[in-house]
Amino acid sequence: MISVATFSPPEWNDREILRYARADKNDESILRLIEECKAESAPILSYKVSYSVLDIIRDDGRLSLSIIDTDSKVINKALSGCDKALLFAATVGESLDRLLRKYSITEPSRAVILHAIGAERVEALCDTFCKKFSLENSLYIRTRVSPGYGDIPLSMQRDIFALLDCPRKIGLTLNEALLMSPSKSVTAVAGIMSDPCENDDDKCSVCEKTNCIFRD
């Protein structure tokens, strides 16, 4: 079954915005700009998630979730020890893309900050959603992974979109190059466990890409 959830705005995390914008936390004018961008974007953002709980079927190194069939090591590792997985798509909506487009013409500095805000918002939405799901169902959600990350092919997006009916449920579309519109969106899969798992809170420590500019 595909479910849709709409959330109220998650708490802001200014540290994340600064990190994504690669901005100086001591620069007063940048901090002011961030506050203005937050105020302008807040009323136009929406927080929507389409999700489905799927059985994990393993067969000789391959793993399948409904129509998804993969030998990705990253997915295998992320879902290890789980029987079920939470597949979801989250978006903060199209209005932000329009605002980004406007400011990339008139004020690129604002566009850079709004990009960072979009990234922070959609990640915060994913966190809020996973937390709520685990609380409501008394289950634990492991670290999520997404297409394009590690060895997970971007082409998996097609299956995810079909399984979650993203265009119709949350207005999220996929283009021919497999990029998402609205751009501030995430699709992800995470293992579901009945007991907590270590390390899952620290996203960067489990990642193998050690030269990432966004590494915490």
Place this chain on the structure above:
Amino acid sequence: MNIKEYLKKHVLYLDGGMGTLLQERGLMPGEQPESWNISHPDVITDIHKAYFDSGSNVVNTNTFGANSLHFNHDELKNVIISAIDNARKARELSSQDHDHPMFIALDIGPTGRLLQPMGDLDFEDAVDIFAETVKIGEEYGVDLIMIETMNDCYETKAALLAAKEWSDLPVFVSNAYSENGKLMTGASPEAMVAMLESMGADAIGVNCSFGPDKLEPIVREYLKYASVPVMLKPNAGMPQSVGGKTVYNVSAEDFANICLELMDDGVQIAGGCCGTTPEYIKAIQRTDNRFVNRGKKNYTVISSYTHAVYFNDDPVLIGERINPTGKKRLKEALKAHDIDYILSEGIKQQNAGVHVLDVNVGLPGIDEPAMLEEAVRELQAVIDIPLQIDTSDPVAMKRALRRYNGKPLINSVNGTDLSMEVIFPLMKKYGGAAIALTLDENGIPDTVEGRLKIAEKIIVTASYYGVDKKDLIFDTLAMSVSADLKAALVTIESLHKIHELYGVHTSLGVSNVSFGLPKRDVINATFFTMALEKGLSAAIMNPFSAEMMKAYHSYRVLKGFDQNCSEYIAFAESLEDETVVAACSKTVPEDTSEYTLRDAIVKGLKDKAGELCRDMLITADPMSVVQDEVIPALDYVGKSYEQGRVYLPGLLMSAEAAKSAFEEVKLKLTDIGSSASKCIFVLATVKGDIHDIGKNIVKLLLENYGYEVHDLGRDVDPEKITGEVLRTRAPLVGLSALMTTTVPSMEETIQMLRRAAPWVKIVVGGAVLTEEYASAIGADRYAKDAMDAVRYADEIYSTIKE
């Protein structure tokens, strides 16, 4: 019986859910439901039959996703023909009496793709996709076309246009709304009603998303604004998982209670969407036909892709600044194909408070139809107010109207046969309201009576084409009062009479009245107020004129339109120093009185930099301002950035400040017929990639350093990039790509450039690229950031100069 005839006196019952019933019968997740028309025809026929049996007058063929994105041509034809066969068979097998009207609707759902410019599907490609489905349905035979569950205004337009262009069948259009009462891409119910009715939809309404309780406020908006029959097709509430099965949470009885109440209030066409079954359809029927005649509405309205703008007593401001007549800087921009300049002129006017934006890009020597279409398309991506399409070229008008996302305002039609023969059919097909000028083959009459006569002729001719007078906004043509002292009075008296006699709305291009006089704004503003008092609804005007804005805001207060006088108070605060209302700046004021231009740029103060530069240019030579102030400041910030002392947002704020200084320099140079540019730099994000923030940053910095950047945008074909280099003989090209998946298209572009333009130097950048990768695909240089690209450009430029 014809369904349109039937609708004149009857309530019409639609069918209920299809997808949910198919899932119960074994449709797998991710499987195309339409393929069941061929693989399980009995199941599909059974479902249709059950709906007819339970009283549906219309069943939708199982073709929601039957389009050329999901099926090749032969498959598509098979799927649609089988789907229609299944519905026909159900009609034959139905237990209903022969006098029970049973119609078959060709069902059309969304493509699942987002249209340009926010997505990658071209509007015309979307029209073609829908057209293919429509053609097959029309040829094989159905009773109507049902466009449904559309959650984007633009895609809805594409589908309706395809249906109208390729069939004569009645078309019903239904949209799916989000929790905020708007479509996913922002359209309000009023905006959808305005566009769909104007384009000739035969019935409109809402479906899917929620149960009838949550759809009620939305469908009530339809009842308020629509003249055509209104349709309602809610879900059976929200899905819930009970014991592994999907169950919807609104019962047939509760569903029917709300639907029946709404039908009493005027909903004429009712059915169900996800989770509803024949039981629900049975529940919403009554033995008596409670047909409600809602009558015709008389709104003069236009719309953007988000909202509607009404013409009535509260004045509508139409921004006139995107019109090259008398504007050197805009002419330059049009010649250089500088779309960003046009867009920023639009954004500034919206910020200054206009409700509608006039778009005129006619200039000798440019391809007006292509330019107008592009301007309309791009403006729609960055501003959300309706556009007034302003051209005398019929081809340009047609192309722009087609592309327009909403119900446009057309500027203009007049009393000549030639004009009416061109404009009215376009209005009929694409929808829209038009500014109607009271002039004809003999020119502009001097008298009130003469102008009235032309107005009457326009109204009569319009109705002959099926265009209602509510969609005509009369402009009685302001003439120079310095040439004829009676001119203003005749204009105002004419519009007053036309408004009173015909009950239509009016607009004026106010500025003409002061032609030939000093301090024109003073005269314009008073003329505007006088006309408003005599019934004027709209004005084409300059929103940067403080006098005009003063007249507008004070009129609204005195007429009681401005709740709590709040808009006037906000306006008055912005007026403090009695200067022109500039595009509002959001930077917090600080003590900048001692700043030099160089300081202002280093500190990233955009408005201050523009102001200081303007002052300096009164005495200083433009080029020395650039050399002695702007460039040193930029170099200082650039170095600080490279050394890690300034971060990207800081660098950009300085670049924006430099740009606003440059705008002043450009204005000055345009005035003296000179130019400051070093050489042409062609810039693009490659085919398949829609990321453009990096490219835009590079563009800004290159412009700062004096390059004439020809920005081709994002997702650009190799042919287009090569063509531009050949056309301009540009020495430099910059290509950007963010995704690994689009690097091959960067390589293809480089190869094409190498063959066709061996002189050109190519610099590449973007998240996935590295030094090695760049040289492997044949680029001349990898730029790690925007400053790096500028340094490379300077390197090449200095060798060319030598």
